[in-house]
Amino acid sequence: MPREGYYIIRCPQCGRYTYAPTRQKTRLCVFCQRIFKVNPLDAIFEEDAITARTRVKFYQTGTHHKEFLAAVEKSRERVRALIPETIVEIEKLHGEKPERLPVSSRRQELDRILHQQARKSPIDLQVIEEACEKNGIPWNWAVKQIQILIRSGHIIAPKPWQIQLVLGEMSSAEAPQKAENITTIARKIGKILQKTSTPLTINQIRDNLSNGSPSSEDIEKALDLLRTQGYVLMTTQGTYRWSSD
Numbered sequence: 001m002p003r004e005g006y007y008i009i010r011c012p013q014c015g016r017y018t019y020a021p022t023r024q025k026t027r028l029c030v031f032c033q034r035i036f037k038v039n040p041l042d043a044i045f046e047e048d049a050i051t052a053r054t055r056v057k058f059y060q061t062g063t064h065h066k067e068f069l070a071a072v073e074k075s076r077e078r079v080r081a082l083i084p085e086t087i088v089e090i091e092k093l094h095g096e097k098p099e100r101l102p103v104s105s106r107r108q109e110l111d112r113i114l115h116q117q118a119r120k121s122p123i124d125l126q127v128i129e130e131a132c133e134k135n136g137i138p139w140n141w142a143v144k145q146i147q148i149l150i151r152s153g154h155i156i157a158p159k160p161w162q163i164q165l166v167l168g169e170m171s172s173a174e175a176p177q178k179a180e181n182i183t184t185i186a187r188k189i190g191k192i193l194q195k196t197s198t199p200l201t202i203n204q205i206r207d208n209l210s211n212g213s214p215s216s217e218d219i220e221k222a223l224d225l226l227r228t229q230g231y232v233l234m235t236t237q238g239t240y241r242w243s244s245d
Contacts (some may be wrong), residue, residue: 006052007043008059010068012243017059017068019052024161026125033150033183035125035143044068044075051231096224101136109135110142114165118155122162153181156225185214185222190231190242199239 005022014032022045028035045051059068101109113131117123132142146163146227149155155163193200202220206213214222223240226232233243 005045006049007038007040007045008052008068009038009043010054010059015156017056018160019046019056020161024126026129027162028125028150028157028160028163030157030160031187033147035147040079041076042072043079044071045079058202068081100137100138103141106137106141107145110137110145112136112208114149116162118165120227122158122164126160126161128163150183151181153183155175156182158225182218182221182225185209185218186225189222190226193232193242196242199235199237199241202238205240215222 006019006021008017009027010017011029011032011034013034013036014029016029016031017026018029020027020038025038026035027038032103044055046055053225055071058064062159078131110132111133113128117128128142128146129139132139146155150157150163154166156166157163170232188209189205192205199215200208202216202223205219205223206216223234227234231243232240234240
């Protein structure tokens with residue numbers, strides 16, 4: 001597989017386009033919050049991030065899906081030549097797979113992994129996946145729990161292939177009950193800024209949000225998340241606009 005470069009990929013759930021470094025096997029879609037595997041054979045390979053971003057914005061208009069599929073097919077032969085013909089299964093490399101934990105024990109073990117791996121700094125999703133598999137937690141189950149925690153604001157994604165735990169006490173029961181959360185606010189702000197031709201202040205953004213507007217602090221956190229991911233830029237006047245670069 002290419003040592004350096006980027007894959008342009010399409011979210012299997014919402015159909016939006018994005019990209020990821022070739023070293024990343026798992027990615028979070030910033031639009032629908034789904035965590036999914038990166039399949040190199042269903043992606044376009046590019047050597048640099050600028051070209052990858054440019055092509056993503058081209059496909060994102062929604063009128064170039066046929067061009068995307070044609071480019072995937074063209075890229076597929078190149079990627080195939082770089083992937084070993086024989087893929088060694090993980091269990092053959094690391095011995096037998098551990099016995100799966102019962103559902104009643106998975107939550108506590110997942111909390112332990114997240115506090116240990118993702119508390120102090122962002123960590124790649126595939127590192128969390130490896131830790132889950134090693135400790136008997138099915139990745140499909142873990143993904144659903146992590147997505148709940150992202151929606152509730154307990155976890156943020158500084159990069160679409162990384163997560164970080166931001167709140168100490170977690171509960172899968174309480175997480176979905178949180179009415180407003182950072183990622184939900186970020187999605188709403190993103191839609192507002194995409195439709196606005198001029199930069200907006202935080203107060204203007206709050207005025208454009210629906211009833212039950214979040215606090216300025218939560219809006220700032222959501223804007224920081226969008227800025228970290230490269231979707232929003234802050235002007236010298238302290239206003240915010242959608243990135244069109």
